[in-house]
Amino acid sequence: MxxxxxxxxxxxxxxxxxxxxxxxxxxxxxxxxxxxxxxxxxxxxxxxxxxxxxxxxxxxxxxxxxxxxxxDDIAYGKxxxxxxxxxxKDWFPYFYAARRDKTSLEEAYAEGKISQPAKLIYEILKEERTMPLHLLKSAGGFSKENKAAFERGLTELQMKMYITMCGQKRKRSEKGEEYGWSSTVFCLVEDFFTEDILEEAGHIxxxxxxxxxxxxxxxxxxxxxxxxxxxxxxx
Structure with missing residues (x-):
């Protein structure tokens, strides 16, 4: 041993x-x-x-x-x-402050720091709050041809602390029956941790x-x- x-x-x-x-x-x-x-x-x-x-x-x-x-006290993702x-949870506010430094996604996009695919993914999640990867890809109109752009956008948003993984969910057929492998679910960082965590980050x-x-x-x-x-x- x-x-x-x-x-x-x-x-x-x-x-x-x-x-x-x-x-x-x-x-x-x-x-x-x-x-x-x-x-x-x-x-x-x-x-x-x-x-x-x-x-x-x-x-x-x-x-x-x-x-x-x-x-509810550990973030996991890329x-x-x-x-x-x-x-x-104790260290997340420091990473949030170091990487975002109080910059909204809209501001980051205007400054050229966020790609168009990442912005599209973010806007969908901002509207839906949580969504499995396969539905997120479909909602954004990402096809097999632009799969790489979709994956880069997801990684970009996680690395910059705008979205995070929040669980798994299996696909459902038209009859409502689950099938296949589980799909990763994403949400906004603001919906993952409690408000006080991000408020703390705002003071760092x-x-x-x-x-x-x-x-x-x-x-x-x-x-x-x-x-x-x-x-x-x-x-």
Whole structure:
């Protein structure tokens, strides 16, 4: 059995509950391996942890939806390097402040910081509040030919903290019967966390937020490359 050296209180992760405790200790983590060499709790997984076994207690792939279905204090989505990641409620206001810095999507679009596909997706969610991926794609008129633009828009909005994943939902036939694989459901960030979380973010200076997150990362990975840390924080 592999034992992993504890770092600042993080011990070997052997199950979902261990992962949650460690996540609240760190506040953030890549969803997969630490390929960018910034920070991932995957570095602390013990031998018990196995991907894609569908075992809810020891399969990290199952944990993505468990945090969304069972909790209201952890965000999950494409958050770091256009890859999956987790951010706890306590740290979300700092990322929100660092990446958005009180800029609305309309302002960001006018400044050329948001693409047209991303704006379209956002407007649909602003109207519908929540929507599964397959219906969102249909509502936006995205075909197979512009699938890549749709996926880039979704990632862009998650990275810039405008939308987030909020669960899963299966497709329904004309008879109302569920079928096929579950589809990821998205919503606006404003509809995911309670109002006080985003209100807190509004009182945090973007640059101060950047340094606070950076210090937390270095606490758990003193060897992190400053350039990679900057990209991790700012998206």
């Amino acid at each position: 592999t034992e992993i050296k504890a770092m600042n209180g993080i011990k070997t992760i052997r199950c979902y509950d261990d992962f949650i405790k460690s996540l609240f200790m760190t506040g953030m983590s890549m969803g997969g391996p630490n390929d960018e060499h910034v920070f991932s709790l995957c570095n602390f997984f013990g031998d018990e942890i196995e991907w894609h076994t569908e075992k809810p207690d020891t399969d990290p792939w199952e944990w993505r939806m468990r945090v969304l279905n069972e909790r 958050l770091f390097f256009k890859k999956s990641g987790y951010i706890t 200076d973007g640059e101060a937020a950047f340094w606070k997150i950076s210090e937390q990362i270095v606490r758990f990975n003193p060897k992190a490359d400053p350039k990679k840390v900057k990209k991790f924080v700012l998206g």
